[in-house]
Amino acid sequence: MQRRTFLAASAAAAALTPTISVAKMTAPLNPLLAPWTGSHGGYPAFDKVKVADFEPAMEQAIALNRAEIAKIASNPAKPTFANTIAALEDTGRPLDRVSSIYNVYTSTLNDKPMQAVEQAMEPKLAAFGDEVVQNAALFARVKAVYDTRESSGLTPEQQRLTWVTYRSFARQGAALDKDQKTRMAVINQRLATLYTTFSQNELADEEAWSMTLENEADLAGLPDWLKASAAGAAKDKGLVGKWLITNTRSSMEPFLVYSTRRDLREKGFRMWTLRGDNDDAHDNNAIITEILLLRAEKARLLGFKTHAHWITDNQMAGTPDAAMDLMLKVWTPAKARVAEEVADMQKVADAEGAGIQIAPWDYRHYAEKVRKAKYDIDENEIKPYLQMEKLREGMFWAAGQLYGFEFTPVQGLPVAQPDIRVFEVTRAGKRVGLWYFDPYARAGKNSGAWMNAYRTQERFRSDVTPVVSNNANFVKTAPGEPVLVSWDDASTMFHEFGHALHGLNSNVSYPTLSGTHVARDFVEFPSQLNEHWLPTKEVLSRFALHYKTGAAMPDALVAKIKKAHTFNKGFDTVEYLASAIVDMKAHLAGERKIDPRTFEKETLAEIGMPPQIVMRHRMPQFGHIFSGDGYSAGYYDYIWADTLTADAAEAFEDAPGGFYDKPTAKRLHDDIMSVGNTIEAREAFHRFRGRDVTIDALMRDRGFPAPART
Numbered sequence: 252m253q254r255r256t257f258l259a260a261s262a263a264a265a266a267l268t269p270t271i272s273v274a275k276m277t278a279p280l281n282p283l284l285a286p287w288t289g290s291h292g293g294y295p296a297f298d299k300v301k302v303a304d305f306e307p308a309m310e311q312a313i314a315l316n317r318a319e320i321a322k323i324a325s326n327p328a329k330p331t332f333a334n335t336i337a338a339l340e341d342t343g344r345p346l347d348r349v350s351s352i353y354n355v356y357t358s359t360l361n362d363k364p365m366q367a368v369e370q371a372m373e374p375k376l377a378a379f380g381d382e383v384v385q386n387a388a389l390f391a392r393v394k395a396v397y398d399t400r401e402s403s404g405l406t407p408e409q410q411r412l413t414w415v416t417y418r419s420f421a422r423q424g425a426a427l428d429k430d431q432k433t434r435m436a437v438i439n440q441r442l443a444t445l446y447t448t449f450s451q452n453e454l455a456d457e458e459a460w461s462m463t464l465e466n467e468a469d470l471a472g473l474p475d476w477l478k479a480s481a482a483g484a485a486k487d488k489g490l491v492g493k494w495l496i497t498n499t500r501s502s503m504e505p506f507l508v509y510s511t512r513r514d515l516r517e518k519g520f521r522m523w524t525l526r527g528d529n530d531d532a533h534d535n536n537a538i539i540t541e542i543l544l545l546r547a548e549k550a551r552l553l554g555f556k557t558h559a560h561w562i563t564d565n566q567m568a569g570t571p572d573a574a575m576d577l578m579l580k581v582w583t584p585a586k587a588r589v590a591e592e593v594a595d596m597q598k599v600a601d602a603e604g605a606g607i608q609i610a611p612w613d614y615r616h617y618a619e620k621v622r623k624a625k626y627d628i629d630e631n632e633i634k635p636y637l638q639m640e641k642l643r644e645g646m647f648w649a650a651g652q653l654y655g656f657e658f659t660p661v662q663g664l665p666v667a668q669p670d671i672r673v674f675e676v677t678r679a680g681k682r683v684g685l686w687y688f689d690p691y692a693r694a695g696k697n698s699g700a701w702m703n704a705y706r707t708q709e710r711f712r713s714d715v716t717p718v719v720s721n722n723a724n725f726v727k728t729a730p731g732e733p734v735l736v737s738w739d740d741a742s743t744m745f746h747e748f749g750h751a752l753h754g755l756n757s758n759v760s761y762p763t764l765s766g767t768h769v770a771r772d773f774v775e776f777p778s779q780l781n782e783h784w785l786p787t788k789e790v791l792s793r794f795a796l797h798y799k800t801g802a803a804m805p806d807a808l809v810a811k812i813k814k815a816h817t818f819n820k821g822f823d824t825v826e827y828l829a830s831a832i833v834d835m836k837a838h839l840a841g842e843r844k845i846d847p848r849t850f851e852k853e854t855l856a857e858i859g860m861p862p863q864i865v866m867r868h869r870m871p872q873f874g875h876i877f878s879g880d881g882y883s884a885g886y887y888d889y890i891w892a893d894t895l896t897a898d899a900a901e902a903f904e905d906a907p908g909g910f911y912d913k914p915t916a917k918r919l920h921d922d923i924m925s926v927g928n929t930i931e932a933r934e935a936f937h938r939f940r941g942r943d944v945t946i947d948a949l950m951r952d953r954g955f956p957a958p959a960r961t
């Protein structure tokens with residue numbers, strides 16, 4: 252089985268494609284396929300990677316895997332869990348290894364040669380996935396084990412794995428007839444190409460377009476750190492003595508907050524929100540239309556009403572209706588809050604005599620002014636206390652308190668790029684795994700932040716420890732100068748680290764059920780929950796230290812940050828939900844041909860989108876849902892998981908030891924963090940909380956009307 256883990260705060264995809272492994276190897280192994288050996292339970296040999304080796308390595312890995320599958324499928328013995336399901340778990344090891352490194356390269360070192368490899372390989376990987384799913388003899392064996400799973404003496408985890416494996420095959424069309432299977436394979440290959448092109452177009456528009464600030468007047472309002480990073484970006488492009496705002500979220504958002512030049516805010520905002528939508532070679536609109544049609548056709552072949560039905564069938568939500576119901580429940584109060592926020596901002600603008608009506612390029616700017624006025628908070632006052640490296644130590648410390656983890660830097664292990672660092676994770680002196688940290692932005696790296704699992708935990712053949720990474724896009728500073736981050740970025744660090752902890756805490760037998768391989772609308776729960784440890788006094792007093800004086804963040808400032816927690820939640824919620832609702836409705840449209848521009852406009856009008864806000868991801872730049880199947884009809888996952896998160900956070904708040912309450916932390920470990928997908932998501936949450944989730948905590952967390960806590 253090829254198991255890809257790729258969890259985003261704002262980047263790309265996660266896919267669980269069917270499996271496979273290796274019988275007798277005759278040809279010498281390409282270095283990318285070799286077992287990971289050496290200390291720490293083995294590690295990826297990034298020092299042996301040559302981009303030219305990827306294609307032959309993957310071809311060879313696929314061939315090896317094919318041979319393994321054939322052996323299982325043609326086994327004359329009666330199908331058993333051991334000779335079929337477990338045997339499948341033990342296949343595709345070389346393909347897993349090369350894919351791990353390939354994923355690092357396509358997401359963080361995606362130069363032109365690598366993009367060509369990606370264009371060539373994605374359809375082949377998709378075709379191979381279909382070949383496995385469509386292997387009738389193999390599926391017959393899987394089904395035979397599945398049919399007798401309750402009476403054949405399997406452990407609960409083995410029964411669960413059998414169920415998951417069977418479902419994975421069936422959901423992808425294992426039971427289709429020959430013509431349908433042929434059509435399915437054609438669709439999947441075409442989709443693979445479209446996904447790759449979509450994300451490469453998005454990257455191209457982020458790299459090709461930028462806004463040059465020519466002189467001091469263009470810098471009006473910008474804080475020094477932003478001027479410095481804009482100067483650095485200009486220098487990288489050979490524009491000496493100028494400043495560059497690049498076309499990425501991390502560059503554009505602070506510019507929109509601080510720039511007092513409304514004309515430049517509008518110019519930048521329009522450029523940024525038109526990524527993939529410029530009627531040029533990198534325009535994504537036609538690609539979206541085709542992807543939606545193909546997904547709808549595929550869903551029909553699989554016996555589902557729409558792609559949204561097919562996707563949610565496998566999630567905690569279960570149906571598109573359940574997801575829509577939650578979103579619309581939150582949408583109405585969020586919209587009402589936006590009206591209040593806009594009124595507050597308009598007052599500020601009027602008092603300034605600005606003579607404007609708040610427009611989308613004004614929202615972040617005036618929101619910051621309201622925040623200062625209402626809560627006396629200035630991001631520039633917070634930032635000197637938020638040093639990336641200290642926060643990293645804070646994440647480590649909190650994980651030590653919760654899970655008993657210790658993190659030790661490891662020198663000398665090969666890395667994909669010199670800025671990447673490696674830490675060994677141990678518990679009570681015993682090896683837990685490795686954590687790779689790749690913090691800086693660079694050309695060829697996806698924007699945003701995400702977690703990636705290089706190797707998942709398992710122990711059914713031998714004890715395999717996890718290898719996980721966190722990736723971000725901080726702007727690198729001169730040696731010796733600290734990287735200062737915003738409060739939001741600090742939260743994101745804790746978020747991604749939560750995914751890493753989910754991978755590291757895993758304690759299961761089979762890799763398919765390991766770590767973050769859980770239902771997609773559940774997977775953001777451990778990560779979002781981990782964000783809650785940043786604002787704890789224990790972390791801030793030890794690790795939010797002023798970069799010049801070393802003083803801890805003053806209590807008064809901490810109090811102000813907490814008080815401002817629900818600030819701008821109308822904007823955050825509406826911006827996000829608009830994208831999530833458009834995603835769901837586009838995938839509920841079935842085989843109706845959609846023009847993304849018209850569809851977006853009509854859908855937003857239908858739900859009464861406030862004119863002052865633009866979707867967080869407009870369709871032509873919505874990589875979550877169009878650069879893969881990862882979050883398609885699933886952008887709702889974040890609010891679904893946040894409902895779980897807010898409810899779980901209240902369990903800690905109500906505990907005697909608060910967020911460091913040992914019994915509650917132990918339950919979190921035992922019921923959620925360590926069990927992977929061995930337990931159904933709803934059941935896991937119920938065990939942790941002692942009841943099903945309710946929406947009330949989410950509403951309270953966002954400051955929307957909700958029943959008081961009991």
Ligand SMILES: [Zn+2]
Binds near residue numbers: 258259750778
């Ligand atoms: Zn996440």
